[in-house]
Amino acid sequence: MEDWREDQELLVMDGRIRVPYRWAAGEVGTRYLEALRDESKFLGTRCPECGIVYHIPRRNCPDCLGECSEWVELESRGTLETYTVVRRHHPQLSPLPTPFAYGIIKLEGADTGFLHLIYEFEDGELTGGLQVEAVFAEDRDANVLDVSYFRPVKGVG
Amino acid sequence: MEPVAIVGVGMTEVKRERRADIFADLVFEATTRALDDAGITIDQVDNVITVSNDFFDGRTISSMAIQDACGSFDKNVSTVEGDGTFGALYGMIRILSGSYGTTLVCAHQKGSESEVQLITNAMFDPVYERVLGIDAITSSALQARAYMDGYGITEEQCALVSVKNHGNAFKNPYAQLPLKLSVDDVMSSPYMAEPIKVLDCSPVSDGACAVILASAERAGGVTSKPVWIRGVGHCSDAFHLGDRDLAGVDALREAARTAYSMAGISDPVNEIDLVELYDAFSYMEPMWLEGLGFCQRGEGGKLTEFGKTAMDGELPVNASGGCLAANPVLVAGLNRVIECALQIRGDAGEHQIDGVDIALAHGINGPCGQSNCVWILGGER
Numbered sequence: 001m002e003d004w005r006e007d008q009e010l011l012v013m014d015g016r017i018r019v020p021y022r023w024a025a026g027e028v029g030t031r032y033l034e035a036l037r038d039e040s041k042f043l044g045t046r047c048p049e050c051g052i053v054y055h056i057p058r059r060n061c062p063d064c065l066g067e068c069s070e071w072v073e074l075e076s077r078g079t080l081e082t083y084t085v086v087r088r089h090h091p092q093l094s095p096l097p098t099p100f101a102y103g104i105i106k107l108e109g110a111d112t113g114f115l116h117l118i119y120e121f122e123d124g125e126l127t128g129g130l131q132v133e134a135v136f137a138e139d140r141d142a143n144v145l146d147v148s149y150f151r152p153v154k155g156v157g
Numbered sequence: 158m159e160p161v162a163i164v165g166v167g168m169t170e171v172k173r174e175r176r177a178d179i180f181a182d183l184v185f186e187a188t189t190r191a192l193d194d195a196g197i198t199i200d201q202v203d204n205v206i207t208v209s210n211d212f213f214d215g216r217t218i219s220s221m222a223i224q225d226a227c228g229s230f231d232k233n234v235s236t237v238e239g240d241g242t243f244g245a246l247y248g249m250i251r252i253l254s255g256s257y258g259t260t261l262v263c264a265h266q267k268g269s270e271s272e273v274q275l276i277t278n279a280m281f282d283p284v285y286e287r288v289l290g291i292d293a294i295t296s297s298a299l300q301a302r303a304y305m306d307g308y309g310i311t312e313e314q315c316a317l318v319s320v321k322n323h324g325n326a327f328k329n330p331y332a333q334l335p336l337k338l339s340v341d342d343v344m345s346s347p348y349m350a351e352p353i354k355v356l357d358c359s360p361v362s363d364g365a366c367a368v369i370l371a372s373a374e375r376a377g378g379v380t381s382k383p384v385w386i387r388g389v390g391h392c393s394d395a396f397h398l399g400d401r402d403l404a405g406v407d408a409l410r411e412a413a414r415t416a417y418s419m420a421g422i423s424d425p426v427n428e429i430d431l432v433e434l435y436d437a438f439s440y441m442e443p444m445w446l447e448g449l450g451f452c453q454r455g456e457g458g459k460l461t462e463f464g465k466t467a468m469d470g471e472l473p474v475n476a477s478g479g480c481l482a483a484n485p486v487l488v489a490g491l492n493r494v495i496e497c498a499l500q501i502r503g504d505a506g507e508h509q510i511d512g513v514d515i516a517l518a519h520g521i522n523g524p525c526g527q528s529n530c531v532w533i534l535g536g537e538r
Contacts, residue, residue: 010176029285033284055399056397056399081303082303082403083299084301084302084351084353085348085351086295086298086350086351087348087351090290093292094290102295102296102298102299103299104299104303104399112397112399113399114285114397114399115285115291115397117289128302128303128307143284144284144285144288145288
């Protein structure tokens with residue numbers, strides 16, 4: 001096969017898989033996302049056995065597998081545990097103009113961190129331990145982007 | 158544990174794009190090389206494990222499309238969706254079940270055929286995380302920052318890993334990306350997501366590989382150079398990044414503890430001659446070395462700085478060039494196992510290290526090394 005391959009452009013078949021999905025938010029996720037949308041509130045769930053407050057909320061505790069039967073209202077501010085500033089814009093993935101950041105944020109009242117966006121920060125301002133606060137979107141439809149992003153709390157630490 | 162041996166290995170050359178080869182061609186190439194290496198025919202393979210990922214392949218039940226190519230037609234076959242080290246683990250367990258004397262494990266990947274950032278975005282939770290646009294690079298950057306801040310590792314130390322591994326790749330004809338780099342080259346390459354720069358990242362790759370495992374009874378009749386599985390350990394961490402201590406390497410420590418215990422290793426620094434680990438990003442090499450117990454937490458960067466992990470150092474790490482020089486996802490972990498086997502046999506070629514008796518291979522699965530698989534291999538049973 002070598003002889004013809006020399007001057008032959010090898011073919012590729014372009015394609016795109018388009019499959020609609022409908023991922024259930026579940027009972028727990030629905031209550032959480034509706035509280036974000038309707039009340040601008042973050043809710044976690046607490047495991048009465050371990051005492052751990054999970055945010056994002058779970059129905060069951062990953063530690064003891066018991067039921068996280070208690071809802072806990074959390075503050076809409078918390079501590080930035082780790083972060084990364086993104087400077088290369090990805091046309092399909094980047095949800096904000098660059099530079100923006102991803103952060104793992106532990107909200108006040110929660111024992112676990114969660115992933116969200118960080119914006120409205122100065123160059124070099126982000127550090128582990130920084131206090132950040134949620135900026136809620138004006139138009140909301142019960143998804144995690146009802147919080148547009150988190151930003152550093154001004155005049156704090 | 159009953160002894161199980163690696164009796165045959167086969168790798169394809171890894172390239173950015175292998176357009177002349179469809180998935181099955183790559184699998185066929187790896188399979189026939191492993192059979193030739195073992196000196197057996199497909200008739201002597203009792204069962205087959207394939208390793209693939211449907212999202213990467215862009216097809217439902219991707220394992221089924223390559224069954225002919227790995228000779229599993231009319232055989233008992235099962236499938237692993239995850240890193241190839243876990244495929245080999247399953248293959249080993251099948252031999253230990255007593256039902257099979259030999260297992261062929263093959264893995265394939267064509268990163269060139271899709272968009273790796275979109276594929277890796279899809280490993281995150283569709284309700285809470287995916288819409289934020291997080292992917293393998295940005296999530297790993299969160300881990301890299303946690304590691305650097307938490308343990309005092311510098312970007313320069315990570316850059317040294319990239320310099321070392323890309324340099325080692327010049328001696329490995331299977332590697333994709335040998336590069337002569339300086340620390341400055343790495344440091345001045347553009348940020349993908351801080352603190353990870355372009356030259357801290359493994360490349361997008363096409364490739365396949367296969368190994369043939371055998372029980373002690375069958376190994377004797379197959380090869381004169383069996384490599385024995387002395388210990389295996391595996392452990393998983395939590396899925397959600399916020400639930401984990403991202404720089405904590407808890408799952409790796411547990412996997413290593415199990416593997417060392419099985420292999421009777423109490424002093425890894427002095428008992429292990431060579432390491433091939435999953436360096437998808439440069440920061441991972443020192444972090445995994447710490448998790449594997451080769452140094453204290455926070456000391457991983459110094460191992461590279463002081464040349465200990467160089468090809469002529471006390472503990473050569475990724476003499477093959479590692480994943481930084483060739484990263485066909487899923488295949489890459491199994492390639493670590495194959496590299497260790499070749500080193501123990503003395504068949505690694507130009508990057509052969511003298512006197513490798515005990516080697517450690519490491520694979521990861523899931524975001525930020527959620528799950529870890531550690532292999533201890535040796536020339537003696």
